[in-house]
Amino acid sequence: MTSDRSAARDPGDGVLGRGTGSIYWFLVVGLLLVLTTLPGTLPLMLLDRSTSNIPLVALCLVPAGPALSAGLFAMRDRYRAESLTPMASFLRGYRLNVVEVLKLWVPGLAVLTIIGITLANLEYAGVPGGYGVVLVVLAVLFSVWALNGLVITSFFALRTRDVARLAVYYMARTPLVALGLLAMLVVAAGIVYFTFDVVLLLVSPILVWLLLRTCDAMVSHVEANFIARGGS
Template sequence: MTSNSLPGELGRGSLGRATVTVHRFGAIGLGFVLASLPAVAAGMLLPWGGLALLVIVLLTVAVAVALAAALAAWRDERGAEHPAPWAAFWRGWRRNAVDVTRAVTPGLLLIGIIAVSVADAGAAGVGAGYAWLLLGIAAVVSLISIRVAVLASMFSFRTRDLWRLAVYTLFRVPRATVALVAVAICVVGLVWLTNEAVPMLLGGAAARLLLHHEGPVIDLVRNQFTQEGKDVSS
């Protein structure tokens, strides 16, 4: 007996490919939402000020881990013959949770301290110029932290090496950095215009977009800083 492809499997026409695409976006997006729930709950329940703000920022490590899992799922699904995005997401979550948490926590801690300082700037009598300087530093650290999460989801480097590579690639691959800034601005804009839940619902799609634009960065790190890249070039 010959086995026919099931509806929605790869290679079954445009409708099948569309079904696979919707399946992937839905499954990875739902996984992202569920994995990010600690940060979402903290943002909705805790007041935005003082030490509670520091707690909220630190809990966004869950979002970083969810992002890494989504990136890993999209990478694994790209060449998969039989789509299994739900399993791919949670496999990526288990594989990356510890490494990504360790990698992004220093940056999130710094951002949290800055957030508390800016929130209490008025009471402390700190000038507006200094507050804007702190916000600028937090923005740069946020961009680097996102790049760190991307690299941590793809490679097994030490934390300090991930940060060095993230800073290095910000200048080495400017086109990817511009795209990263654009994605970050869109996320901030969505939060400003709506609330924190909307970017979370679009997290799976954002991870797919981020993986596309971060491709040159991933290729650069693989080719120049891993044994795999050296073996290929030799």
């Protein structure tokens, strides 16, 4: 009886304990997101918002891919970890996924850079205005595809070409996920455009958590249909 009462009084078992643990997890993941993206965010904040800097912006965003993947890994681990270990979860996710994420992230940034430069110089190219609309649609579709691929890579050990195919497949298989990702891209762009880049960093753990929740259906379907038992 005594042991049961002491267990009931365990601070981690109560609402306050769980809430405090969640806040701690978010704060640590947020700090690690800032630290791992620092090599890119510092020069990014010094750049003018000029179309001529589009290639430099893409270069500054390279560290964001592995950091975002590690953040997703750590946020998902929060529901499975037996103790408060957000740093260990983040670092493990970073170590496991950094190479595979960059295989998708860097080419993705390169394609979006080409589209961005083309759009910025559309008036000098002498092409119909409708061509710009097509490029915007392509950029949106490619961004959603890249996020799908990043999420899949963050949780499952698959070949890059298989991830690329699954990312396309789930754009049609889970359209609500695709719409959610599009909404998140709009929110992130709005934060950067109307405030400062640093504000996006401050809310990054919340955005990562929302990204995880948005992709729940896709992740569950991948796990149930394409992953053997014992996979990550």
